[in-house]
Amino acid sequence: MAHESHTRTLPADLSAPVFVDGWKTRALMVGAVFSIVAVILALLGQAQDQLGWDHFLRAWVLGLVLTFGWSVGGLALLMVQYCSGGKWGLLLRRPLEAMTRSLPVVFVYWVVAAIFRGRLFLWAQYTNVSDTAAALKAGAITEIQQHCLDFKRPMLNSETFILVSLLCFAIWGFYTWRLNTLGVKRDADTPANTPYWIKKFENISGPGIVIYSLTMTAAVIYWVMSMDPTWYSSVYGLLFLVGQGYSVLALSIIVAISLSKAEPFKTILRQTEQHDMGKFTFAFVMLNIYLAFGQFLIIWSGNLPEEIPWYLDRIRGHWGVIITLDFIFHWLIPFTLLLSRDIKRNKKRLTRVCQWMVFAKAFDLFWLIEPNFKDAARNLHFSWGILEYAAVPVAMASFWVAFFCTRLQTRPLVQTNDPHLAEILEPEHAEA
Amino acid sequence: MPPREGTYGLLAEFDNPSDLVRATKQARQDGWRRMECYTPYPVEEAAEALNFHRNKVPLITLVGGLMGLAAMFLLETWISVLAYPLNIAGRPTYSWPAFIVPAYEWTILWAGLSACFGMLALNGLPALYHPLFNAPNFRDGATTDKFFLCLEALDPKFDLIEARKYLESFQPASVVEVQY
Numbered sequence: 299m300a301h302e303s304h305t306r307t308l309p310a311d312l313s314a315p316v317f318v319d320g321w322k323t324r325a326l327m328v329g330a331v332f333s334i335v336a337v338i339l340a341l342l343g344q345a346q347d348q349l350g351w352d353h354f355l356r357a358w359v360l361g362l363v364l365t366f367g368w369s370v371g372g373l374a375l376l377m378v379q380y381c382s383g384g385k386w387g388l389l390l391r392r393p394l395e396a397m398t399r400s401l402p403v404v405f406v407y408w409v410v411a412a413i414f415r416g417r418l419f420l421w422a423q424y425t426n427v428s429d430t431a432a433a434l435k436a437g438a439i440t441e442i443q444q445h446c447l448d449f450k451r452p453m454l455n456s457e458t459f460i461l462v463s464l465l466c467f468a469i470w471g472f473y474t475w476r477l478n479t480l481g482v483k484r485d486a487d488t489p490a491n492t493p494y495w496i497k498k499f500e501n502i503s504g505p506g507i508v509i510y511s512l513t514m515t516a517a518v519i520y521w522v523m524s525m526d527p528t529w530y531s532s533v534y535g536l537l538f539l540v541g542q543g544y545s546v547l548a549l550s551i552i553v554a555i556s557l558s559k560a561e562p563f564k565t566i567l568r569q570t571e572q573h574d575m576g577k578f579t580f581a582f583v584m585l586n587i588y589l590a591f592g593q594f595l596i597i598w599s600g601n602l603p604e605e606i607p608w609y610l611d612r613i614r615g616h617w618g619v620i621i622t623l624d625f626i627f628h629w630l631i632p633f634t635l636l637l638s639r640d641i642k643r644n645k646k647r648l649t650r651v652c653q654w655m656v657f658a659k660a661f662d663l664f665w666l667i668e669p670n671f672k673d674a675a676r677n678l679h680f681s682w683g684i685l686e687y688a689a690v691p692v693a694m695a696s697f698w699v700a701f702f703c704t705r706l707q708t709r710p711l712v713q714t715n716d717p718h719l720a721e722i723l724e725p726e727h728a729e730a
Numbered sequence: 731m732p733p734r735e736g737t738y739g740l741l742a743e744f745d746n747p748s749d750l751v752r753a754t755k756q757a758r759q760d761g762w763r764r765m766e767c768y769t770p771y772p773v774e775e776a777a778e779a780l781n782f783h784r785n786k787v788p789l790i791t792l793v794g795g796l797m798g799l800a801a802m803f804l805l806e807t808w809i810s811v812l813a814y815p816l817n818i819a820g821r822p823t824y825s826w827p828a829f830i831v832p833a834y835e836w837t838i839l840w841a842g843l844s845a846c847f848g849m850l851a852l853n854g855l856p857a858l859y860h861p862l863f864n865a866p867n868f869r870d871g872a873t874t875d876k877f878f879l880c881l882e883a884l885d886p887k888f889d890l891i892e893a894r895k896y897l898e899s900f901q902p903a904s905v906v907e908v909q910y
Contacts, residue, residue: 570774591830598827601819725748726775 306565306723312710315560322703329696336689343683349673353683354690355414356671360663361694362407363522363538367659368549368698369404370470370517371542372397374510375550376477377503383496386571386578388718389563393553395481396705397546398474403701405467407694411521412460420527421447421454442604446527454527459520466513473506485715492715511539525670529608531597537589544582545659548652551575553706555645562712569643570726576642579652583636587629611669615676624665627658660691734910738861739764739882740893741868742902747773750877753900754779757881760896764885768868768878776877787849794844795837802836803829865906880908 336354343350376394379387415422420443424430430444439447447454477499484495515535523534531537555572557563597605613621632655641647664687669675674684712719744750747769754767754776767776806829810816815823850856862868862880872878879902881893890907897905 595827595831 305725308565308712308714308719308723309561312562312712312714314707314711315557317560318557318703318707321556322700325696325700325703329693329700332689332693332696336686336693339682339685339689343681343686346682347673349681349683350686352417352671353681353686355411355417356667357686357690358407358414358694359411359418359521359525360660360667360687361691362404362411363518363663363667364545364660364691364695365400365407365698366404366517366521367538367542367545368397368702369401370398370510370514371546372550373401373470373473373477374507374514374539374542375546377473377506377510380477380499380503381507383718384574385718385722386574388713388716388722389554389566389571390550390575391481391713392709392711393550393557393706394546395478395709396702397549398470399478399705400698400702401467401470401474403698408463408467408521412463415456415459419454419459419524421451421524422456422459425455426451442528450527454520454524459524462516462520466517469509469513473502473510476502481713482709485710485713487715489715492717495715511535514539514542522666525667526608526611529605531593531605531608533589533593537586537593540582540586540589541659541662544579544586545656547575547579547582548655548659551579551652552649552656555649557711558645562710566712566722568722568726571722572645572648573639573642576636576648579655580633580636580642583629583632583655587625587633611675612665616678617665617669617676620665620678624658624662627654628662632658660687736910737883737890738864738908738910739880739884739888740890740897741862741865741906741908742879742881742897742900743867743871743904743906744877744879744900744902745875747776747877749900749902750879751775751779753879753897753902756900757879757896761887762881762885764882764888766880766882768862768872768880770871770873770875770877773877785852787845787852790848790852791841791845794848795841798836798838798840799833801840803833806832861908861910865908867904867906868908876903 336357340350340354343353372394376391376398379390379394411418417423420439424433424439424447427448430439430447433439434441434444452458480495480498480502484499487495515538518535518538522538523530551572554563554567554575558567594609597609600606611617632651635641635647635651641651668684668687742753744753750767750769751773754765757765758779758781765780767773767780769776807824810825810829811823818825862872867876868878870876879897881888881897887893894905894907
């Protein structure tokens with residue numbers, strides 16, 4: 299073929315570049331600094347309004363949900379690319395595998411949240427009918443909250459919370475283990491068996507995507523939505539699912555582009571695939587606002603007393619500023635920037651957009667989490683504690699990234715036993 | 731305007747995009763400007779090799795989209811606030827959340843139509859006649875599996891004999907003279 303004169307060759311050494319060590323050190327340092335800041339802020343907050351450690355834990359849940367989105371969202375994206383195929387999938391496969399293998403960190407984060415669940419969830423605080431009645435009398439909860447806590451107790455109680463979460467972690471762990479061990483086996487096999495492996499991964503991933511959507515819906519309902527026991531939304535799981543796609547794609551692009559400063563990603567990251575991933579991310583930005591606004595529009599139209607307070611908690615008392623900023627940060631900025639073809643094809647600029655998207659995701663989670671609590675609902679006010687939302691998640695994400703770097707170093711960065719590899723090494727204009 | 735006569739240009743046919751891009755890059759480097767590539771599917775590198783300038787389609791799309799947005803939003807506002815103010819569940823007549831969805835749909839519709847027709851207009855389409863269709867190999871191959879480079883006679887460097895020799899140096903499948 300005439301293309302051959304242009305074909306590039308894969309470097310002999312496919313292991314992670316040396317600078318990943320540097321990332322790890324930097325992440326650990328940032329994590330340490332922000333951990334100290336978080337503890338100081340908690341003490342300051344405790345002195346100010348007795349809520350320092352509460353804010354610490356709420357911010358902890360933010361960090362938990364963010365890193366959970368990377369590990370388990372990474373698992374979902376890994377399964378999606380096994381089913382859909384495509385050259386972008388080959389490119390991201392090993393980074394995504396490393397994200398899934400960072401699940402133990404998320405589990406540790408969850409254990410901490412589970413231990414302190416009494417400070418985060420009303421249902422963990424008031425565990426029986428007499429508790430809620432006493433709390434109502436003391437004015438700690440409202441009548442609606444009392445009713446919901448009693449009515450939903452079969453679902454919202456400590457045992458079920460722990461059991462369901464552990465089950466979810468077991469399932470994610472199983473898929474992580476299965477896909478990761480088979481990924482190595484596949485590379486050791488002969489190319490003649492590739493069709494078998496493609497089918498095999500499809501067969502595992504297809505049902506896996508369904509199971510992922512169910513388990514992750516259960517997890518976010520327990521970890522985030524149940525902070526307000528009175529409210530529910532049937533699109534909640536899907537909203538977080540799309541949110542995970544949003545943040546995991548942003549992170550994957552950052553990782554892929556940062557790795558492309560050295561081999562082997564320097565050879566395999568072509569502009570075409572970078573552009574494709576940018577377009578994919580754009581789709582998630584769109585879907586994300588579509589669902590978020592859809593949920594708002596339906597609840598706003600219905601204007602029912604059991605639904606609308608959730609939004610009023612998040613709009614009134616200066617929270618309107620936050621939701622407006624959320625709309626701008628989370629949708630308007632990534633949307634307008636990712637519209638541009640030039641930005642999607644420019645490594646530096648696309649990285650900046652993706653970094654912004656990771657921040658915007660955290661900002662969105664802040665808006666979702668903080669107004670669940672009595673001291674903050676319809677009352678956005680400054681306290682030392684609220685700064686925890688900047689400190690704790692940064693520390694947690696940094697430690698996650700440091701662990702992710704060690705996982706990245708354990709394997710070659712390119713899966714070689716894949717027909718897409720030959721295509722990705724072709725010159726860009728050869729593809730139809 | 732009297733009908734144009736004579737040579738439109740020389741058309742070189744290649745079997746694959748790599749050879750086309752290589753030839754185009756070289757021709758551009760050697761000072762050719764009035765030339766064009768024709769491929770059955772978009773070949774980004776060919777556009778780059780031609781030093782293809784930015785066009786106005788994105789701007790037309792943006793303006794079209796914003797016009798659609800403004801038109802629908804204002805229409806809804808006019809209907810709900812001025813023309814037929816109705817009390818719907820006690821909401822204010824200017825209830826903007828309800829206006830978003832149609833306004834958004836019109837943004838997409840107008841942006842899409844502007845992009846489509848703007849692109850056609852900027853391409854000078856619909857055109858009733860193009861000299862390249864006089865070349866039989868172009869008629870058969872340009873939309874299936876052949877890649878063409880046309881050096882146009884309008885280029886000051888163009889000389890029928892020299893240009894043919896030049897194109898043949900890239901070893902194309904054929905070089906055809908195209909008449910107006």
